[in-house]
Amino acid sequence: MLGFSQTREWVYPQSISGRFTTIRRWTFLGLHLLLLITPWITINGNPALRVDLPARTVFLFGYIFTSSDTIFLLLLLWFAVFSLFFFTAVFGRIWCGYACPQTVFLESWIRPVELWIEGDRLTRKRRDAKGWSFDRAWRKLAKWTVFFAVALFLSMGGMSIFAGVRELWTGQAGPVEYSLVAIFAGFWFIDFTWFREQFCSYVCPYARFQSVLADEETLIITYNIERGEPREAGKQAARDGRCIECSKCVVVCPQGIDIRDGFQLECIQCARCIDACTSVMDKLGHPTLVAYGSIAESEGREVRRWRPRTMVYAAILVGIMMSGGVLLARRIPFEATVNRAPGSLYTVDADGYTRNTFLLKITNKSPDIEPVEYEISVAGLDDAEVLTDAVELGSTETRTIPLIIRVPTSAELERTTPFEVKVSAESGAVVLSPTFKSGAEIGGTGS
Ligand code: SF4
Ligand code: SF4
Structure with missing residues (x-):
């Protein structure tokens, strides 16, 4: 050649x-x-x-x-x-x-x-x-x-x-x-x-x-x-x-x-x-x-x-x-991420609770046709109140939902408190580790 x-x-x-x-x-x-x-x-x-x-x-x-x-x-x-x-x-x-x-x-x-x-x-x-x-x-x-x-x-x-x-x-x-x-x-x-x-x-x-x-x-x-x-x-x-x-x-x-x-x-x-x-x-x-x-x-x-x-x-x-x-x-056939909602660190509500707002993103990676239901719970914050929508996702579906967490404001509440957000489905659970922010003075709004 x-x-x-x-x-x-x-x-x-x-x-x-x-x-x-x-x-x-x-x-x-x-x-x-x-x-x-x-x-x-x-x-x-x-x-x-x-x-x-x-x-x-x-x-x-x-x-x-x-x-x-x-x-x-x-x-x-x-x-x-x-x-x-x-x-x-x-x-x-x-x-x-x-x-x-x-x-x-x-x-x-x-x-x-x-x-x-x-x-x-x-x-x-x-x-x-x-x-x-x-x-x-x-x-x-x-x-x-x-x-x-x-x-x-x-x-x-x-x-x-x-x-x-x-x-x-x-x-x-x-x-x-x-x-x-x-x-x-x-x-x-x-x-x-x-x-x-x-x-x-x-x-x-x-x-x-x-x-x-x-x-x-x-x-x-x-x-x-x-x-x-x-x-x-x-x-x-x-x-x-x-x-x-x-x-x-x-x-x-x-x-x-x-x-x-x-x-x-x-x-x-x-x-x-x-x-x-x-x-x-x-x-x-x-x-x-x-x-x-x-x-x-x-x-x-x-x-x-x-x-x-x-x-x-x-x-x-x-x-x-x-x-x-x-x-x-x-x-685990789904993924979840949590991020603080843009523009808000914390808010103190009129009833004296400190509120943090997050955005929780869940993607269903299961190939099953049946939709999957996800439960959200929080650990590591005393008396925390969790406000969020129920989540049900079809295969490959992704949804971002607001996750609002309210904690009674008290002298024990740290400025930054690490806690856990647990997203559970039948197939398993994903644990996320964000932080809860609060201010020293009651009635203020974080920036
Ligand atoms: S006999 Fe076999 S090796 Fe020899 S030229 Fe023919 S094909 Fe090639
Ligand atoms: S295997 Fe034989 S026919 Fe194929 S490239 Fe090599 S020499 Fe050529």
């Missing part, structure tokens, strides 16, 4: 079928369902998957997380980071070959469309080599039109998670959301029509730092030099089970590399070359020369999936999952 600054050597990967291609197709289908169908599913009226950034709320399969749940976001980020470490150390670039959106979209949409409109690898290559003609022009135009529709559709699908699927698809989302869809669609269109494998080879940072995460025992795709060499196009090599120089593993490669040259950073571990060589060697009655393996294995050394670094990563992952599980089980 030529460098980024050199002339582009266009890659025309040949279609392939086989065991790993089938596994990948099912994986791609699952990922598409997750991206395109999950946002349409509702659980108790709430989306199964939505990241509502303006409301700082995440809906995740029946759970509702708000800005007060940042600990879960942190745990999720750590889980993603250590999963990447663990899976790269054990399985190499499995993400690139099976789950990266670039691979998933190219394999699921772009290559089939290209095959349908422009024909197979050789037809495409020959037509492109001849230069511009009417036949080539209309096919390219048709292909790019479909690519643009696919890019737009996928961008809408991705944005549905953030903007709300019904709002976005019925034209009710805001200009920011549609502008972002246009930007992402533009990015994917350029990637589909031109950038493609260059993204993996030159832009994606993962390819660069995977060499730090992987070691000699990491799963990679390898060519069996011992059995394959010397390669030779002929009957004797076919009988011996050596490489017959058919180049099938090369022409199917979407990265335009030759796996027989050894480990290369461009390899996204898509396993197309395994299926290619398997199809060739099956016919000759020999095992494939290209297979999953490792550097250690190819040097005759033992491969340990559980080695110190993978055990450390796994232990951290288990720790993160257990912490998340415990926090989730103990989580």
Whole structure:
């Protein structure tokens, strides 16, 4: 493959079928369902998957997380980071070959469309080599039109998670959301029509730092030099089970590399070359020369999936999952905050009581359809009188209510008295710690 600054050597990967291609197709289908169908599913009226950034709320399969749940976001980020470490150390670039959106979209949409409109690898290559003609022009135009529709559709699908699927698809989302869809669609269109494998080879940072995460025992795709060499196009090599120089593993490669040259950073571990060589060697009655393996294995050394670094990563992952599980089980599905009402420190009423007015804000984070009733009580203030409305909130509803507390004014009443406001529901209670203010003189108004 030529460098980024050199002339582009266009890659025309040949279609392939086989065991790993089938596994990948099912994986791609699952990922598409997750991206395109999950946002349409509702659980108790709430989306199964939505990241509502303006409301700082995440809906995740029946759970509702708000800005007060940042600990879960942190745990999720750590889980993603250590999963990447663990899976790269054990399985190499499995993400690139099976789950990266670039691979998933190219394999699921772009290559089939290209095959349908422009024909197979050789037809495409020959037509492109001849230069511009009417036949080539209309096919390219048709292909790019479909690519643009696919890019737009996928961008809408991705944005549905953030903007709300019904709002976005019925034209009710805001200009920011549609502008972002246009930007992402533009990015994917350029990637589909031109950038493609260059993204993996030159832009994606993962390819660069995977060499730090992987070691000699990491799963990679390898060519069996011992059995394959010397390669030779002929009957004797076919009988011996050596490489017959058919180049099938090369022409199917979407990265335009030759796996027989050894480990290369461009390899996204898509396993197309395994299926290619398997199809060739099956016919000759020999095992494939290209297979999953490792550097250690190819040097005759033992491969340990559980080695110190993978055990450390796994232990951290288990720790993160257990912490998340415990926090989730103990989580109270509502949040409450209390703040002093603006402009009033305290007031002394005509009946001699000192009054403090607060604003109590409650958000119901329960996914249940049934409204939740909240009781408010105060502790730590002698003879306190609590004046507030009863609160009943539906799922994701937020309400701010005045909370008035009156305490008989007496010589014992401090200027500042810490006390507790307890907001209780069936699922648990939240205890808040504001302070009660009072003045030294009866009949005054605080400022
Ligand atoms: S060398 Fe094989 S596994 Fe690597 S990118 Fe090419 S086809 Fe995929
Ligand atoms: S597909 Fe197998 S036999 Fe054919 S060139 Fe590649 S390694 Fe050799």
